Amino acid sequence: MSSTPTGTAPTGNTKPALTGAKIKQRKGVVKSQAKFEPEVFRDALYKHLEGISPEDWDAFATALDKAGNTLEYRKYADPLFEILIVGGILAPGGAFVDDGAPPSPFSIAGAKSDKLEDVKPFVDVLEKLIRRYKFLQRPLEESTLNGILQYVNRYEVEQRNKLAVATALMIQQGLASASVLSTLQKDHLAKDDLAISFIDLVFRTYLVDQTMDHLASSLRKGGVRNWLLFFPQTKRDQPNIVASHFRSAEVGLPQVAEYWQKRQQKDIRDQTVARLGEMVSSDEDAASIPEVVEFLQAQMKSAGVGPEDFVPFIWEGLMKAVDWSVRQDQLEGAVLKELKKDCPILEPFCSSARAQISLINSIQLFCYADTRVIKSFPKILQTLYNGDVISDDAILYWAQKGAKAQGKAHFLKACEPLIRFLQEDDDDEDEE
Known part of the structure; x- marks a missing residue:
């Protein structure tokens, strides 16, 4: 006498079903359905960065590399770069999330000054991180950097300058496309010469180690063609405003004007x-x-x-x-x-x-x-x-x-x- 398996026999179009069997979800599904908790991610990241000497760049690069083995960089790419660039997680509107957390032990905003030699080591660490986790580059240039630049008017002058230098280096080193600069063409950022002042520093930093042709190629690939939009609306009708601006003694970029x-x-x-x-x-x-x-x-x-x-x-x-x-x-x-x-x-x-x-x-x-x-x-x-x-x-x-x-x-x-x-x-x- 043959035994009959436990369950319901299929009838018609009904699919067979096992009773009492528990199907385990795959890890990827579990992670994607998990609650989004950027503050928890930040606190965990800080633990990897704590105790490292302020200018020990190799140690920071190693810590970020190691943290990627346990933290979900793919899911938290935006908070990750916000922490590493401006020093904390940004809330809608550009302000930091107000939960009493200290600034990040490592961030471009925390550089000693806005000089090239003080900002470049931070960008080099980011480059090593992106080279290790290649999937991070896309969210940096398509999401995070645009999100940070759209609130550039909220930053102090020195912080803004640090960001301009870092942006130039990230474009120059291929970490981001020049398309991120288009964010600065919004009218509320262009007024009071804020956007064009930012662009001046981006161009000046870029041209320290590269030619005007290289910069022009980056801008062209990024779709940045109408430079007039970096100027306030009230100045865009002035004859030859772009060339005269870059040729002025104050800006001192005649190669850009030419x-x-x-x-x-x-x-x-x-x-x-x-x-x-x-x-x-x-x-x-x-x-x-x-x-x-x-x-x-x-x-x-x-x-x-x-x-x-x-x-x-x-x-x-x-x-x-x-x-x-x-x-x-x-x-x-x-x-x-x-x-x-x-x-x-x-x-x-x-x-x-x-x-x-x-x-x-x-x-x-x-x-x-x-x-x-x-x-x-x-x-x-x-x-x-x-x-x-x-x-x-x-x-x-x-x-x-x-x-x-x-x-x-x-x-x-x-x-x-x-x-x-x-x-x-x-x-x-x-x-x-």
């Missing part, structure tokens, strides 16, 4: 070329010449450059309007036709000799780079001369000592008839 100007000019160049090509196209909706000139004058003002630097942008934009799909034997005619139409656009920006030479050199480089129109160079110059855009003096100066090195011999040879004509015309005027 980079910003070059970047602005590149952005404005791209905008000008694209928009101008659309405005002067042969479509019926093409803009009027006064409208085009007004647009270009506004762009030149925004770029903060003179006509001699802006004329190459105009030339490139005008060439966008040429129909480059025509046959090779018709291309020269298409280019000259476009130029005859556009001489009134170029003329207001070519009133000086420097601007005219700049335009000629832009055309030289353009024809040198595109062999389809390399033979058209003399006729292009003649068209612009007839359209009162460039003068005979500008062409003669270019031929004598102003030409670019690229294809110089070829272009001078091709322009000999035009140059000879202009020289003879000059001589006739002198005799009269």
Whole structure:
């Protein structure tokens, strides 16, 4: 006679169930469902850090490494970094949790001063910790650091400066993305020059050991493009405010000002070329010449450059309007036709000799780079001369000592008839 197991036999769609069996939950499930107690975590962490000499950095790094074996760093990542950066757990609003706990034995806020040499050892300890527990990097740059920076207006000046130096080092060492700086672009932080003062110190610290190109790359990867938002709203409309700020004697970061100007000019160049090509196209909706000139004058003002630097942008934009799909034997005619139409656009920006030479050199480089129109160079110059855009003096100066090195011999040879004509015309005027 066979024995029957204890339990309920399945009937229909009912699943079998064992009675009296206790299923044990996995450790991960138990941990995730456990009560969130950051204060308990803090007190346990303090025990690992107590008794270590204030500047024994290796001992702090070892203690934090060891604490990770028993404390739940993954669950308490935010409180962990708040303790190690500002010295305690932050409550909503940026104040410390008020439960009578002392400041952390180890924190960037507890550094002797805001000097680089006093802050860097703390960041180096954080780097060792993150290298050991790689999962900590993501919450640091996506959560904790943003949360700390959004309350930077609540800190004393020295504490704020320590945080700025530490932030620069964390970005430089790859512990956090420069995207954390976008938090400072909120209006309540930008007012009273608080945000831009913080950024000044971040940039200055970063550039101690790295180049401006390296800093620019970090900012670009972090999506920090509009630096105007670090300034108070009342200052954002001031002409060239970013470059003039960083170039000032008080800030003393001319390399930052130079980079910003070059970047602005590149952005404005791209905008000008694209928009101008659309405005002067042969479509019926093409803009009027006064409208085009007004647009270009506004762009030149925004770029903060003179006509001699802006004329190459105009030339490139005008060439966008040429129909480059025509046959090779018709291309020269298409280019000259476009130029005859556009001489009134170029003329207001070519009133000086420097601007005219700049335009000629832009055309030289353009024809040198595109062999389809390399033979058209003399006729292009003649068209612009007839359209009162460039003068005979500008062409003669270019031929004598102003030409670019690229294809110089070829272009001078091709322009000999035009140059000879202009020289003879000059001589006739002198005799009269």
